[in-house]
Amino acid sequence: MSTVTELDIATQAVSDPPRVIAPERATIFADRARRFAALAEGHALGDWLQLLGRITQAQHAALQVSPVPPVADFPAVEQARQHGMPPVLCANWPRDPIWRDALRQIVTALKADPSAPVREHCAVLTAMPPEALELLADKVLRNEFHGPDSRLLPYVAAALQVYWTVLAAALGAGAIPMLDVPGVCPCCGSLPVASVVRVAPEINNLRYLHCSLCNTEWHLVRAKCAACDATGKVGLRQLEGSSLANAAAMRAEICDDCKSYLKILYQDKALGGDPVADDLATLALDILVDAAGYSRAGPNLLLMPGDV
Ligand SMILES: [Zn+2]
Numbered sequence: 001m002s003t004v005t006e007l008d009i010a011t012q013a014v015s016d017p018p019r020v021i022a023p024e025r026a027t028i029f030a031d032r033a034r035r036f037a038a039l040a041e042g043h044a045l046g047d048w049l050q051l052l053g054r055i056t057q058a059q060h061a062a063l064q065v066s067p068v069p070p071v072a073d074f075p076a077v078e079q080a081r082q083h084g085m086p087p088v089l090c091a092n093w094p095r096d097p098i099w100r101d102a103l104r105q106i107v108t109a110l111k112a113d114p115s116a117p118v119r120e121h122c123a124v125l126t127a128m129p130p131e132a133l134e135l136l137a138d139k140v141l142r143n144e145f146h147g148p149d150s151r152l153l154p155y156v157a158a159a160l161q162v163y164w165t166v167l168a169a170a171l172g173a174g175a176i177p178m179l180d181v182p183g184v185c186p187c188c189g190s191l192p193v194a195s196v197v198r199v200a201p202e203i204n205n206l207r208y209l210h211c212s213l214c215n216t217e218w219h220l221v222r223a224k225c226a227a228c229d230a231t232g233k234v235g236l237r238q239l240e241g242s243s244l245a246n247a248a249a250m251r252a253e254i255c256d257d258c259k260s261y262l263k264i265l266y267q268d269k270a271l272g273g274d275p276v277a278d279d280l281a282t283l284a285l286d287i288l289v290d291a292a293g294y295s296r297a298g299p300n301l302l303l304m305p306g307d308v
């Protein structure tokens with residue numbers, strides 16, 4: 001009997017899907033850049049999606065040369081662990097000025113961009129003193145996306161994504177605990193940008209929420225609201241009769257308990273799909289559910305008010 005029990009435990013240990021998936025430095029932004037380029041083909045917002053692809057490619061290049069910090073040894077990580085908090089909580093993490101190196105690399109990559117407004121934004125960011133850039137970073141991390149500087153925030157957000165993705169990848173899934181609260185990233189405490197129903201061995205058909213900042217993913221059962229944890233009044237909405245390439249793959253999971261929604265990407269309908277890129281290529285779906293009275297439960301940091 002005990003042999004069977006041990007066998008059961010061993011089998012379960014082998015087959016248990018990962019609760020948390022840390023980002024891969026080599027592929028996370030490169031795959032996203034490719035997805036932006038593919039989604040831009042024939043899209044009404046194709047120029048904008050192509051630009052986002054170029055920003056994402058610059059993120060990839062910046063990430064490849066970012067040093068790997070010994071993040072697990074940082075006192076803040078141990079303090080967070082003792083209090084059951086995300087280990088690199090973005091709200092009070094001692095942000096290293098090195099994030100501005102990523103911003104500098106992104107801005108340098110885009111300074112000769114075909115888009116005149118992008119060249120202008122890059123010139124403004126290049127001339128800004130460090131203190132002003134830190135204030136912009138604080139705005140992004142507080143999800144304050146309005147104001148006269150809002151056009152500059154996607155570039156700052158892109159650099160912060162690189163910095164926090166470095167931290168998440170350096171920590172690894174084993175050092176990122178699951179939280180009692182399903183609606184925030186267990187690595188950095190940010191809100192999810194969307195969720196993904198994965199197609200891959202071991203995690204096939206499982207749903208993971210995707211962090212809007214550090215690209216960590218964490219498991220949440222399907223048909224459960226990420227914002228309020230309720231299951232009773234969750235439904236799906238999708239674009240009907242749309243010519244968008246990913247219209248069938250991206251749906252909005254709405255909750256009538258808290259009147260929020262978050263998009264959900266079905267990878268079996270969009271191989272190569274990416275939660276950030278596919279989200280921005282389906283803004284028509286946001287308009288549809290916004291009009292029905294639902295509020296988005298998490299931001300996409302590459303989208304600022306007035307962008308499109
Ligand atoms: Zn995160």
Ligand SMILES: [Zn+2]
Binds near residue numbers: 256258
């Ligand atoms: Zn809800």
